[in-house]
Amino acid sequence: MKALLPTGRPDDMVVLGDTEEPRPASDEALVKVEAFSVNRGEVFRLYSPQPGPRPDWRPGKDIAGLVVxxxxxxxxxxxxxxxxxxPPGGGWAEYAAVGTDALAVLPDGVSSIRAAALPLAGLTALRLLRTTGCVSGHPLLLTGASGGVGHYLTELAIGAGAEVTAVTATPERGKRLAEFGATVVHDLADARGPFHTVLESVGGASTARALSLLRPRGTLIWFGQASREPAELSFFEFFKGPRSGTVRHFHYEHFDEAFAPDLAALVRLVANDRLHPEIGRLCGWQDTAATLNDLRDRRITGNAVLTIGQ
Ligand SMILES: NC(=O)c1ccc[n+]([C@@H]2O[C@H](COP(=O)([O-])OP(=O)(O)OC[C@H]3O[C@@H](n4cnc5c(N)ncnc54)[C@H](OP(=O)(O)O)[C@@H]3O)[C@@H](O)[C@H]2O)c1
Known part of the structure; x- marks a missing residue:
């Protein structure tokens, strides 16, 4: 079968090649992939200079298609x-073996294209919101908001009653977030705090600046480092506003629950018109390498979805 294979090269991260069809384990279904999406984490892994991607690693965590x-x-x-x-990998291919604890059935009203945009970004947003707790009436700050996670999180949090301030590079990249009801700013200096919760995923200077906007005893949930720059935090910053604040690490896989029920919840929200995947790029999978470059270089809003054979 055809699959996208890592090249180890920074500007041409994957190439279409031939590989063996997967042999599913007893608790895995074989899925004919119709559409998949790509994520920043996969981009990081594909273009890490040292040691580079493992030669036997097959990328692809977000897929939609037909069980064969x-x-x-x-x-x-x-x-x-x-x-x-x-699946943990192998999804950028004509066929993928997927554990049944990481699958949800799609109703007729949800296309493979919209569904493929859901898994990693949607699961992260759903579980972040669950970690945040009750947001109703609370001011919430979200950095790095123009991507896949940011769009789902903003729509879900506003739906749950939060007052969301979202940080994006430009007004264009925040257009849909504003339509959802967020206050969109392009510099943290313009964010009107203090915030009950800060959801931070940019790193570098953003982390300390976002922390300073937290109210006393508020919580900063740290879930990413899109800039790849480490953050520097000073103990004394906590006296300037976020007194006794909490900084909490988050990773969407660090939960006891399987993905299947949360995937089914995301599908239900889409089917019921309560969640609207923002697909900023839709193209055939032969354009995956160019799409990965555009995701890395912040030229895509929301999710990028690639289709196979459509
Ligand atoms: N902890 C977890 O479980 C988990 C799970 C999934 C994702 N993540 C992380 O969460 C973040 C959001 O995920 P995503 O899928 O929404 O990513 P994404 O689609 O790539 O969006 C990330 C956004 O961060 C902003 N950004 C600000 N400064 C940046 C910089 N120097 N370099 C790159 N981007 C920068 C960009 O928006 P502007 O250009 O508008 O500023 C970009 O659109 C990422 O850091 C990702 O690695 C964490």
Missing amino acids: QAAADGSGPRAGQRVVGH
Whole structure:
């Protein structure tokens, strides 16, 4: 079958090549992939200069398509059902083996293209919001908001009653967030705090500046470092506003629950018109290498979705 294979090169990160079709384990279904999305974490892994991606690693965590072979143990979707899935890898390919605990069935109203935009960014937003706790009526600051996570998080948090301030590079990159009801700023100096919760994913100078906007005893949830620059925090910063504040690390995989129920929840929200994937790039999978460069260089808003054979 055809699959996208890592090259180890920074400006041409993947190439279409031939590889063996996956052999599903007993608790995995075989899915014919119709669409997939790409994520910043995968870009980081593909262009890390040293040691570079492992040669046997196959990228691809977000897929949607058709089950062509159900799991041998009888769990999960049946052959012929359309699904969205979140495998640990191998999804940028014509076929992917996906554990049934990371699959959800798609209703007719949710296309493979919209579904493919959901898994990693949607699961992260859903679980971040769960970690935040009740947001109703609370001011919440979100940095690095123009990407996949930022769009889902903003729509979900506003739906739950939060007052969201979102930071994006330009008004254009914040257009949809403003339509959801967020106050969009392009410099943290313009963000009107103090905030009950800060969700920070940029790193570098952004982390300390965002922390200073936290109210006393507020919480900063640290979930990424898109700039790849480490943050520098000073103990004394906590006396300037965020007195007794909490800084909390977050990773969406560090939960006891399987992905399947949360994927199903995201699909339900989309089907019920309560969550609207923002797909800033849609193209055929032959354009994946160029799309990865554009994601790395901040030229895509929301998610990028690539289709196979459509
Ligand atoms: N902890 C977890 O479980 C988890 C899970 C998924 C993702 N993440 C992380 O969460 C963040 C958001 O994920 P995502 O999928 O929404 O990523 P994304 O689509 O790439 O969005 C990240 C945004 O960060 C902004 N940004 C600001 N400064 C940047 C810089 N120097 N370099 C690159 N981007 C910069 C960009 O927006 P502007 O250009 O508008 O400023 C960009 O659109 C990423 O850092 C990702 O690695 C964490």
